[in-house]
Amino acid sequence: MTHVGIFGSAGRMGQAIVIAIESAGATHSGGIDIGEDETALAQASDVIVDFSSPSALLAHLAAARTAKTPILIGTTGLDDSHQAMIDDAAHDIAIIQAANTSLGVNLLTALIEQATARLGADWDIEVLEMHHRHKVDAPSGTALLLGAAAAKGRGKSLPELSRFDHDGRRDEGSIGFASLRGGSVAGDHMVILATEGERIELGHRAEDRGIFARGAVKAALWLADKGPGRYTMADVLGL
Numbered sequence: 001m002t003h004v005g006i007f008g009s010a011g012r013m014g015q016a017i018v019i020a021i022e023s024a025g026a027t028h029s030g031g032i033d034i035g036e037d038e039t040a041l042a043q044a045s046d047v048i049v050d051f052s053s054p055s056a057l058l059a060h061l062a063a064a065r066t067a068k069t070p071i072l073i074g075t076t077g078l079d080d081s082h083q084a085m086i087d088d089a090a091h092d093i094a095i096i097q098a099a100n101t102s103l104g105v106n107l108l109t110a111l112i113e114q115a116t117a118r119l120g121a122d123w124d125i126e127v128l129e130m131h132h133r134h135k136v137d138a139p140s141g142t143a144l145l146l147g148a149a150a151a152k153g154r155g156k157s158l159p160e161l162s163r164f165d166h167d168g169r170r171d172e173g174s175i176g177f178a179s180l181r182g183g184s185v186a187g188d189h190m191v192i193l194a195t196e197g198e199r200i201e202l203g204h205r206a207e208d209r210g211i212f213a214r215g216a217v218k219a220a221l222w223l224a225d226k227g228p229g230r231y232t233m234a235d236v237l238g239l
């Protein structure tokens with residue numbers, strides 16, 4: 001039986017993952033939060049899932065590396081320096097970094113890329129997201145993932161096309177972002193493709209964070225026996 005450890009175990013996602021581990025027939029090898037011994041937990045686990053904070057990433061990767069334990073990173077709010085840390089650690093251990101572990105969002109990501117590959121730059125792209133009042137990062141990691149897929153469909157990178165602060169007229173071909181926060185919304189995302197006279201809306205609504213937890217556990221169990229390198233949710237889901 002696979003032993004799954006949790007970094008960020010007391011959080012909203014950590015609690016949902018404990019339930020998902022039991023439902024998947026795996027064993028919960030323990031959880032840690034701020035100030036606890038991450039290396040001991042990594043050594044006691046076949047795989048780690050991390051839903052905590054960007055500020056903890058360096059220590060969490062170091063623990064997984066010391067223990068040679070694969071790790072799924074679900075934490076969002078990561079920047080280029082965090083991606084470099086993950087690239088470095090992936091020389092020694094198997095890693096999935098996924099801003100969204102649900103099947104629906106990962107399928108949506110592929111659909112967005114297909115759509116923007118077929119539409120010209122006269123189709124404006126806006127990414128809208130809403131989350132619960134406790135979320136600390138904006139735009140959400142998923143909004144950035146969807147935006148990157150939209151840019152890729154246009155043969156560009158997200159930094160080339162993203163606009164986080166529209167002030168008046170939008171630039172042709174750019175990708176705008178808008179974030180709403182309130183109540184207990186688990187995670188809503190909408191990509192709006194708009195041109196003269198018509199509009200396409202491709203979206204996803206999470207009704208419960210159990211979808212993220214089940215996807216994370218599925219990915220962790222898949223990752224547990226993999227060798228060093230970076231893998232994706234598309235690899236796990238066969239998309």
Ligand SMILES: NC(=O)C1=CN([C@@H]2O[C@H](COP(=O)(O)OP(=O)(O)OC[C@H]3O[C@@H](n4cnc5c(N)ncnc54)[C@H](OP(=O)(O)O)[C@@H]3O)[C@@H](O)[C@H]2O)C=CC1
Pocket residue numbers: 007008009010011012013014032033034035051052053055056073074075076077098099100101102137141209212
């Ligand atoms: N990839 C995906 O599909 C999803 C990703 N997320 C992302 O997961 C992350 C966590 O979300 P959520 O569970 O809602 O957040 P919470 O704030 O509810 O939980 C965060 C947990 O991480 C712990 N933590 C915070 N900082 C540190 C640190 N420096 N070292 C160790 N542990 C730490 C907290 O411990 P303490 O309680 O002691 O502060 C807490 O247990 C966010 O980045 C969120 O965006 C969320 C949903 C789905």
Ligand SMILES: O=C(O)C1=N[C@H](C(=O)O)C[C@H](O)C1
Pocket residue numbers: 076077099100131135139140141142143186187188
């Ligand atoms: O913080 C959350 O709750 C969520 N975070 C992820 C994100 O930033 O995209 C995934 C999901 O939308 C829920």
